[in-house]
Amino acid sequence: MPGMENGEVAAIFSEMADLTHIVGGDEHRIRSFRRAARIIENLPEDLATGIRYGTFEKRAGIGPGTVRRVKQILREGTCDDLRELRRQLPPGLRDLLDVKGIGASTARRLWQHLKIRSIEELERALIRGDVAKLPRMGQKTAEKLMKALQDHKHRIGRIAYVDARRMGARVLAGMEGLPEIQRITLAGSLRRGKATIGDLDVLVASDDPGRVAARFVTLPEVEEVLVRGEGRCSVRLLNRQQCDLRVLPPENWGAGLHYFTGSQLHNIAVRSRGLRVAGLKISDKGIFVRDTEIRVHPGGTEEDIFAAAKLPFIEPELRENTGEIEAGEQGRLPRLLVAGDLKGDLHMHTVASDGKGTAEDMARAAIALGHAYIAITDHTKSLEVANGLDEGRLLAQVRHLREVEDRIGRLRIAAGTEVDILGDGSLDLDEQVLRGLDWVVASVHSHLDMNGEAMTTRLIAAMETGLVDCIGHPTARRLDRRGGAELDWERLFQAARRTGVAMEVNGNPYRMDLPDVACRRAKEMGVHLVVNTDAHAPGHLSRQEYGVITARRGWAEARDIANTKPFEHLAELRRERFRTRGLALGALPSPEPGVVEVVAHEPVADEHWPEEVDDLAAADAPDDDADLAGRLARAEVDDALRERLDDWLRNSGDGPLEDALRTLGENPMMVAFEILSKIS
């Protein structure tokens, strides 16, 4: 089956895992199928290519059995094992596994005893009362399944990282002040920085789990209690997300934090390694000698856990079992990018198009954050809904920006654009104007339903013009609304390297685009990355963290990110590209007489940022506090500032500090909490 996408092959392995599970096959074999599915899904290159060059079979977790099946699937669209499993089981049966409380064994019994083959048939059987009569089933189980079925119908999928974090901050705030709590944090995929989050995980260190759980299940955000145990509770929150609480003794904090941060596959890999190389059993209770069960260490810190497996500390963002264990053992772990590495921000909007601040507002906010440079990149004319600029208005804006730069000083303000990439890959601005700008981001905002190959070709066409410095939010995904284009990363990044075009890691919290996996591949292929905020208001400039965490999940170091370097470096890259492509650096044409307005348009409804516009608080702060937000953002916190943060958390009443914190995140308390936990 030529043209089969990796995702389709991965789906076959997932189905084999599910069906093997239901027929009661070996659990390790099932895990192998699931692991293969995951590896194939995240493969940066085309599977057929990986097979042809032998790179696929070299991956950990891929053995001869998987290679043989993949070859057959690529040829025939299916494989013998799947055919056989489908012959034995009805296809709808695996859907039952998605209902909470139904595992393989229950699914199998429902089918064998009641001939249930689908979710719909399960519902009918529950209503008839047949399910409660099965062996090892009872009224209570039937009721639970009925509820789980309703939840399944109304389930929410994964939600955007930013929304999950906001909800998590509310939960933490609700737990605050309970004297029994010694430490508290959000763990799970949120701590690992995944772009979308399923369940929330709250971890607490306390000697009195009963009191902690009592507070947790009565939080105003809790809609329903699902599980109520001594050290562990699960609730459904008002936004229908599930939230799990785990309370552990303070001495096991590191063991619990590691265990509860995951990912599950990473945990399995670390624990297996502990057994293999040191004969140590690692659990959330600490570190034990395998044979005697004697505890040799409580696991107070995560470092203790890694040390037991003879590994250095591995950052949470890397814990996906995608090579971090091997990198750790060989001393090849990356020194991940931190927010303080970024020297500037190269994608933002003003009132000239659909932003909420003037160029001067943006500049002053950038100075407050300690930036050395910014690029103003408003939309272009074809994006009418965003009041995009035509050539005339853009030229007027360039002159305006030069004035602002001269007036303010202390900040390089690059005159740029976020030029629209039209359906055929051409750019929405006159070439001469594009050549005269300091920085050109090119992005797609229309015709988003193209298939991946066509979209890849479109982006490459834009890069081939030589006029583009950076491709903005490459997949155009919206975490709260739509998936992105399935781009051919291999082809795209080869073109990026050839044409000298950077790829953006867009930090709009509903984009986080490039996706993490693509970041990693771009880095491996030597493509320049740029971490931007795509700010539509001054307060958004502080939200670099969303781009930073995405880049970190892509194993990015400061040296992989172009805007950790001085602006002159970026300008030189642009000059170099023009030289090699024989393009003249353009002198800008003069604006046509009469085109003078720069900011006159009424800003349109803000599509990108559903929440209210942030205040430009930091810029109005008194002199000593001028760089407060910047210092906090860079985590340059001395003892005096730490005390001030501490004091504010306890007593509030420090306006400038609160304002500065507010520029760094939605919930100033959460920001302060994070800064303190980072430096402690």
Next chain:
DNA sequence: GCCGTTTTCGGCCCGACTGTTTTCAGTCG
């Protein structure tokens, strides 16, 4: 099915909670 710093065969992470049991299977993370 995959894998190897005791192994090419014999392992594969580990524990809490629930319901239906009277010692445990099933599910989940």
